[in-house]
Amino acid sequence: MEAARGTKIVIVGAGMVGSTTAFTLLLRGRATELILIDYNKEKAFGDALDMNHAMPFIGKTTVRAGDYEDCAGADIIIIAAGAAQKPGETRLDLLKKNVGIFEGIVDNIVKYTKDAILLVATNPVDIMSYFTWKRSGYPMNRVVGSGTLLDTARLRYLISEQKNMDPRSVHAHIVGEHGDSELALWSLTNLAGMHLEFTEEEQHQLHEDTKNAAYGIIKAKGSTYYAIALALDRIVTAILRDEGAILNVSTLLEDFHGNNDVYLGVPCIVDRTGVREVIKVPMNDDEKQRFSASAKKMREQLDSIEQFM
């Protein structure tokens, strides 16, 4: 895809996720200007320089380390800064650490722009997205979390392996928390519009493997970054191309099956305005109950950080 003229993307946090996302956006030509901001300025500088040496192979894009004043005029600001999940640590364990980090980041961003779309990847992503929305004063449609897009991709991949199919042709949805209380909407799982049936045992196994995927990868190599980079690229593309794509991102719930005032992953229409609309997909009683439990868990976590918002 050709970059739209003058597309500026800022990435705050050039760690494994941020730098892999920058490289993915670079390879796919999504921006004319990519700015890396990190607390560790040397790391951002080194990444930018390394990527600059790729230009003779892929053509020119401006990639450089920067600071918050570079947020002025940005189309999208991706936030992937913070502490990463340690082996055995839940995403919610990260909460307090990352709230402290986000106070400074969000306050700095809003000094320079009120017009960007803020795309949050840092975990616990639903809480950090809500925090970013509240603290920034941005409208909810322009603060988007990566939500359960990655989890949904993981489920689609697992089903595709089982059925020996292209994962892009498998339709399935993980909703709720990007974390332990997420759930699969089995009634919406389909191939070519035809409902896919799974036994209870199969559903249990697919759900467990999806939910625990990150723990397995972190145990094996310390962190996950390739698939999340492509998930973020998918959201960026839906925004920049004004696609109206349906993606399971984290957004503010307003009477979503009776759930309110939390950010959670649900199917959303994503376009140049950010989240244009939340799709109130049907859920059976069991799914509604589990989704509400996920929302309740988020609300409790949010209450514990109320004083910082």
Ligand SMILES: NC(=O)c1ccc[n+]([C@@H]2O[C@H](COP(=O)([O-])OP(=O)(O)OC[C@H]3O[C@@H](n4cnc5c(N)ncnc54)[C@H](O)[C@@H]3O)[C@@H](O)[C@H]2O)c1
């Ligand atoms: N949403 C998802 O699906 C998903 C998937 C994978 C990882 N993550 C999350 O993404 C985050 C980043 O993970 P990672 O593996 O890249 O971690 P990392 O430790 O490699 O990178 C984090 C970066 O943030 C920087 N940083 C810390 N404080 C900062 C500040 N105040 N300002 C600017 N930069 C700061 C650090 O210097 C570091 O470079 C984690 O919270 C992780 O859990 C989310």
